[in-house]
Amino acid sequence: MKQIPLQLSKLDYSMLQQCMHCGMCLPVCPTFDATKLERHSPRGRIALMRAITDGRLGLSRAFAEEMYFCLGCLACESACPAGVDYGAMFEASRCDVESSRVLATRKRDLARWLALQILFTHPRMLRLAGHLLRHYRNSLLPKALHQLRLTRWFPSWVREFEPFCPELSLFFSDQLIKEQETPKIKKYRVGMLTGCVQDLLYAQVNRDTVDILLVHNCEVLTPRRQSCCGSLHAHNGNLKISRTLARRNIKAMERLAGSLDSLDAIISNAGGCGSHLKHYDELLKDDPAFRDRAKQWSEKLKDVSEWLKQIGIKRLPSGGEPKLVTYHESCHLCHGQKVSAAPRELLCAISDLTLIEMKESTWCCGSAGIYNLTQPEMAASLLQRKLLHLESTKATVVASANPGCTIQLEIGLRKSGRTLRVTHPVSLYAEAYRKGLNPENA
Ligand code: SF4
Numbered sequence: 205m206k207q208i209p210l211q212l213s214k215l216d217y218s219m220l221q222q223c224m225h226c227g228m229c230l231p232v233c234p235t236f237d238a239t240k241l242e243r244h245s246p247r248g249r250i251a252l253m254r255a256i257t258d259g260r261l262g263l264s265r266a267f268a269e270e271m272y273f274c275l276g277c278l279a280c281e282s283a284c285p286a287g288v289d290y291g292a293m294f295e296a297s298r299c300d301v302e303s304s305r306v307l308a309t310r311k312r313d314l315a316r317w318l319a320l321q322i323l324f325t326h327p328r329m330l331r332l333a334g335h336l337l338r339h340y341r342n343s344l345l346p347k348a349l350h351q352l353r354l355t356r357w358f359p360s361w362v363r364e365f366e367p368f369c370p371e372l373s374l375f376f377s378d379q380l381i382k383e384q385e386t387p388k389i390k391k392y393r394v395g396m397l398t399g400c401v402q403d404l405l406y407a408q409v410n411r412d413t414v415d416i417l418l419v420h421n422c423e424v425l426t427p428r429r430q431s432c433c434g435s436l437h438a439h440n441g442n443l444k445i446s447r448t449l450a451r452r453n454i455k456a457m458e459r460l461a462g463s464l465d466s467l468d469a470i471i472s473n474a475g476g477c478g479s480h481l482k483h484y485d486e487l488l489k490d491d492p493a494f495r496d497r498a499k500q501w502s503e504k505l506k507d508v509s510e511w512l513k514q515i516g517i518k519r520l521p522s523g524g525e526p527k528l529v530t531y532h533e534s535c536h537l538c539h540g541q542k543v544s545a546a547p548r549e550l551l552c553a554i555s556d557l558t559l560i561e562m563k564e565s566t567w568c569c570g571s572a573g574i575y576n577l578t579q580p581e582m583a584a585s586l587l588q589r590k591l592l593h594l595e596s597t598k599a600t601v602v603a604s605a606n607p608g609c610t611i612q613l614e615i616g617l618r619k620s621g622r623t624l625r626v627t628h629p630v631s632l633y634a635e636a637y638r639k640g641l642n643p644e645n646a
C-alpha cells in the first residue's frame with residue numbers, strides 16, 4: 205500500500221502545483237549552487253514533495269536526507285515569480301519525515317527528545333542548563349578535562365564548537381527587564397518577546413530593544429512566562445509542540461496586556477523567531493479557540509526595526525565614536541519576513557556610523573537553526589564564503605539581527621582569529637544613545 209504523508213497531503217494541492225519549473229530560484233539556492241544537482245534545488249525538492257503526495261514515490265530515507273540537506277533559508281521564496289510558499293511545504297515535509305521515522309535511531313531520538321521536548325519546551329529547564337553550562341565554563345573543569353584528554357569522549361560537535369562558543373549572558377532577560385516599562389511620553393503600547401537563545405546568550409540585546417522602544421515613546425510589556433516561539437520544533441518536524449508553544453505565548457501576552465487588542469504591536473528582535481511568530485495564524489487556523497487570537501497576533505507581530513521604521517526612527521546626532529559597520533541579513537528576516545531596508549535605516553540613524561554593504565548579504569551563513577550541527581561540511585563552506593565577504597568590506601563591526609547568525613559568525617571569526625565584533629543593530633543604536641546622543645536634540 206502506498207504511503208500518503210499526512211502533513212503534505214493536508215496542504216492545499218494547488219500549492220504543490222504552483223511551481224512552473226522556471227528555474228529562477230536555482231542561482232539563489234545555496235545547496236544547488238554547491239552541488240549543481242537538480243534534487244538539491246528548490247524545484248527538484250518541490251517535484252519530490254509532489255511525487256510523494258501523489259503516491260508516485262514512497263517516503264524514503266533519500267527524501268528525508270534531502271529535506272535535511274535543505275537549509276530552509278527561503279531564498280527560493282524571494283526569487284520565485286510564482287509566489288511558491290516553499291516554507292509551508294518544507295515544514296510539512298519535515299513533519300512527514302519524522303512521522304515516517306525513516307531517519308530514526310536511538311541516538312537521534314534521544315537528542316530530539318532532549319532538545320525539542322525538554323530544553324526548548326520548558327524555559328526553566330533551558331535556563332537551568334544555561335546556569336550549569338556557565339558554572340562549568342567558569343570552573344577549572346574544562347581545563348582539567350582537556351589536560352586529562354577526557355574531552356575525546358565528547359561528541360565531535362561539542363569538541364569542535366565548545367572552545368569558540370559565545371559566553372552565556374550573566375543575567376537573563378527577566379533580571380534586566382521589568383514586566384512593564386513606561387516612557388516619559390507614551391504614544392504606543394507594545395508587547396515584547398525575549399526568545400530563548402537570545403535570552404540565554406544575548407539578553408543584553410533584549411534590554412537594548414526595550415530601551416530603543418522607550419526612546420520611541422513605546423510602553424513595553426514583557427510577559428514573564430513566555431515560551432520558545434516554536435520555530436525549532438516546526439523546522440524539525442514537530443508541529444504539535446510548535447502549536448502548544450504558540451498557544452502558551454498568546455496566553456502569556458494576553459494575561460499581561462489584558463487583551464491583544466490593547467497592543468499596537470508585538471515585537472520580536474530575532475529574525476528566525478519573528479518569521480515563525482508571524483505565522484501563528486497559519487499554525488493555529490484549525491483551532492477554534494485560538495484561530496482569531498492567532499490572526500490578531502500575526503497582524504501585530506513586527507520585527508523591532510520594522511516597527512521603528514513604521515513609527516519613524518529618531519536620528520541620533522553625531523558626537524560618538526566613528527564606526528565602520530557592515531550588515532549581514534538573517535535569511536528569515538529578509539526572505540521570511542521581507543524586512544531588509546528597516547535594519548539598515550536603523551543603523552543609518554546613528555550619525556557616526558558608516559554602513560558598508562557586503563557582497564551576498566542575503567546569502568545564508570550556514571547557521572539555519574541547527575544546520576551547522578547536522579550538516580557541518582555544507583555549513584562550514586557557507587560560513588567561509590560569508591567570512592571572506594565580511595573581510596573584504598574592511599568593517600570592524602558586523603550587525604546581525606538573529607541570534608543563530610550571531611553565534612555562527614562569532615564562532616567562525618574566533619576560529620579564524622579575526623577580531624570583528626558581531627552585534628545586533630539595536631545594540632549599536634542603544635549604545636550610541638547611552639553615550640548621551642539624545643535624539644530629541646538631533
Ligand atoms: S530553502 Fe534555501 S536551501 Fe532550501 S531549497 Fe530554498 S533556497 Fe535552497
Ligand code: SF4
Binds near residue numbers: 285
Ligand atoms: S522560481 Fe518558483 S516557479 Fe520557478 S522553479 Fe523555482 S520554485 Fe518553481
